[in-house]
Amino acid sequence: MMQLKRRRRNPIIPMSSMSDIGFLLLIFIMLISLINQRYEVKIEYPEAKRLERTQESENLEIWVEKNGRISVSGEYVNTQELEGIIASTLSQRPETRVHIIADRRTPYSSVNGVVSILQRLQHRVVSFVVEEEK
Numbered sequence: 001m002m003q004l005k006r007r008r009r010n011p012i013i014p015m016s017s018m019s020d021i022g023f024l025l026l027i028f029i030m031l032i033s034l035i036n037q038r039y040e041v042k043i044e045y046p047e048a049k050r051l052e053r054t055q056e057s058e059n060l061e062i063w064v065e066k067n068g069r070i071s072v073s074g075e076y077v078n079t080q081e082l083e084g085i086i087a088s089t090l091s092q093r094p095e096t097r098v099h100i101i102a103d104r105r106t107p108y109s110s111v112n113g114v115v116s117i118l119q120r121l122q123h124r125v126v127s128f129v130v131e132e133e134k
Contacts, residue, residue: 059097062082062114064101064103065103066103066107068109079117083117086123097127098125098126099126
C-alpha cells in the first residue's frame, strides 16, 4: 500500500485586486447618490397647522423665490416657459401633482402667477409645500 503525502496549501488572497474592487464600489455608490439628488432653493417655508404627505417621486416642483424668480429642476424660467413645461409634463403624465414651493416672504402676485397658469391648463392636483407649525 502506497501512502500519499498531503500537501497543505494556505490560500493566497491577492490584496491588490480587493482594493480595486473596493475602489470601483466606492465610485459606483458615489455616482448613484449623485443621480438621486434633488434640486432645492434655500427658502423659508410658510407654516401650516394641517399637513398632508404626498409622494415625492411623481411631482413637478415649481420653486418661487422671494424676489419672484421661478425655477423648475434647477433652471430659471419665465411664465411662458413655465406654461410649456407644465403642459408637456401633464400631457405625458396626467396624474402628476404640481408642488408650488415658495418662500414665506414671496409676494402673493408671484405665487398667483403660477396658480393662474395652472388654472388656464385646468390642472387641479396642486400642493403648496409648507413647514409644520411649531
